[in-house]
Amino acid sequence: MDVTISPSRVSGGAQAPPSKSYTHRAILAAGYADGALVYDALWSADTRATAGAVTAFGGDVNRDVDDGHLTVDGFGGRPEVPADVIDCDNSGTTMRLVTATSALVDGTTVLTGDASLRSRPQGPLLEAIRDLGGEAKSTRGNGQAPLVVTGPVSGGSVSIPGDVSSQYISALLMAGAVTDEGIELELETQLKSAPYVDVTIEVLADFGVDAEHTEEGFAVAGGQSYDPTDGEYHVPGDFSSISYLLAAGAVAGDETVRVEGAYPSAQGDSAIVDILERMGAEIDWHQEDGVIEISRSDLEGIEVSVEDTPDLLPTIATLGAVADGDTHITNAEHVRFKETDRVSAMADELGRMGVETTEERESLTIHGDDSHLSGAAVDGRGDHRIVMSLAIAALVADGETTIAGSEHVDVSFPGFFEMIGELGVDLERGD
Numbered sequence: 001m002d003v004t005i006s007p008s009r010v011s012g013g014a015q016a017p018p019s020k021s022y023t024h025r026a027i028l029a030a031g032y033a034d035g036a037l038v039y040d041a042l043w044s045a046d047t048r049a050t051a052g053a054v055t056a057f058g059g060d061v062n063r064d065v066d067d068g069h070l071t072v073d074g075f076g077g078r079p080e081v082p083a084d085v086i087d088c089d090n091s092g093t094t095m096r097l098v099t100a101t102s103a104l105v106d107g108t109t110v111l112t113g114d115a116s117l118r119s120r121p122q123g124p125l126l127e128a129i130r131d132l133g134g135e136a137k138s139t140r141g142n143g144q145a146p147l148v149v150t151g152p153v154s155g156g157s158v159s160i161p162g163d164v165s166s167q168y169i170s171a172l173l174m175a176g177a178v179t180d181e182g183i184e185l186e187l188e189t190q191l192k193s194a195p196y197v198d199v200t201i202e203v204l205a206d207f208g209v210d211a212e213h214t215e216e217g218f219a220v221a222g223g224q225s226y227d228p229t230d231g232e233y234h235v236p237g238d239f240s241s242i243s244y245l246l247a248a249g250a251v252a253g254d255e256t257v258r259v260e261g262a263y264p265s266a267q268g269d270s271a272i273v274d275i276l277e278r279m280g281a282e283i284d285w286h287q288e289d290g291v292i293e294i295s296r297s298d299l300e301g302i303e304v305s306v307e308d309t310p311d312l313l314p315t316i317a318t319l320g321a322v323a324d325g326d327t328h329i330t331n332a333e334h335v336r337f338k339e340t341d342r343v344s345a346m347a348d349e350l351g352r353m354g355v356e357t358t359e360e361r362e363s364l365t366i367h368g369d370d371s372h373l374s375g376a377a378v379d380g381r382g383d384h385r386i387v388m389s390l391a392i393a394a395l396v397a398d399g400e401t402t403i404a405g406s407e408h409v410d411v412s413f414p415g416f417f418e419m420i421g422e423l424g425v426d427l428e429r430g431d
């Protein structure tokens, strides 16, 4: 479905959507437990895929139609053999977390996903499961889904690269807690996207499970039980989603844009506040109230590493297109392994809008000075973050911008277009 956006000014307040990363973990942790009530859960295409997997393993997930909370019945640490293939749809987090759950099953699990997910790397996780004594293979022998996993594994020590996806580590820590022996992970490389493992450790702690950093990597003791405090869990707001609302305020704010539900957590993407400040934005984060206020400001290019914050790259690229001078985004190689290669997708699609960029394997430089944003027909590449970032660029382009594939926002931010419409964006959604 296309969306056509005209140059617009934004103002007013918006509620941050719930965190996708925390919701995935809370649903699966509740599955590993006997169950839990999950409040403020994100109900999006990706989190529905994780709910589907918990159901396939013998749990159940029901959503309250009035307030949206989830009632999860768990499988108590003993996942049963799924009656069918598990479809992880477009969700890398689901596939990685659930592949490790599959290694606990006394039998065989088959996992697949859409074309994008079936092109993403799973090899290091499969190898780790084999090293733990399970069977794990890619049907095509290329390290990509469809995957076939046979357990059960009882734990042990494995080494794993840290520079492809942190989700392998999150997955093994979550599953390792209910193995007999626990799992020790030795990192073969430096860890990228590290804050996401901290998010995992935080959620595990809230479910009464201990996992820790070690000198070599991470470790989780076996024989633990998932048991959430008071049987419930509350999901915080999502800073990756918040980044689009703040970027809209920074480039197109008429009056102040105010985002609520922005409380501090382990999310690395809260770095967007600091990044905007460094670019010259007028921004205030009232942490105790969970409120961020931002007004339109003249932005300047900066150098920023996305080593810890890969999901911010598309937002930063759009900000760089509007800023004066160069914005140099470094440590970005792992951003190429997402729903699409986001480094080249942003270079190409912003290029269609008149933005000059220099792309290298590990970096993307946006030449703000040489760029003039013009409305154009652009492609969201079937990737929610590319769609949302181009939508923000469209606010300050000359003329209309039409983005193909607007429905993909359903992956992480289902109400995105309604929300920016309420902030004042002039948009029309077509076929």
Ligand SMILES: O=C(O)C1=C[C@@H](OP(=O)(O)O)[C@@H](O)[C@H](O)C1
Pocket (backbone or CB within 6 Å): 020, 021, 022, 092, 093, 164, 165, 166, 167, 170, 192, 193, 196, 310, 311, 334
């Ligand atoms: O664990 C998570 O919730 C995520 C980890 C990150 O992936 P990588 O660890 O693969 O970089 C991030 O890009 C993704 O959107 C969510």
Ligand SMILES: C=C(OP(=O)(O)O)C(=O)O
Pocket (backbone or CB within 6 Å): 020, 046, 090, 091, 092, 093, 094, 311, 338, 339, 385, 412
């Ligand atoms: C990469 C993302 O998610 P996942 O890895 O779960 O597909 C994302 O949300 O940007």
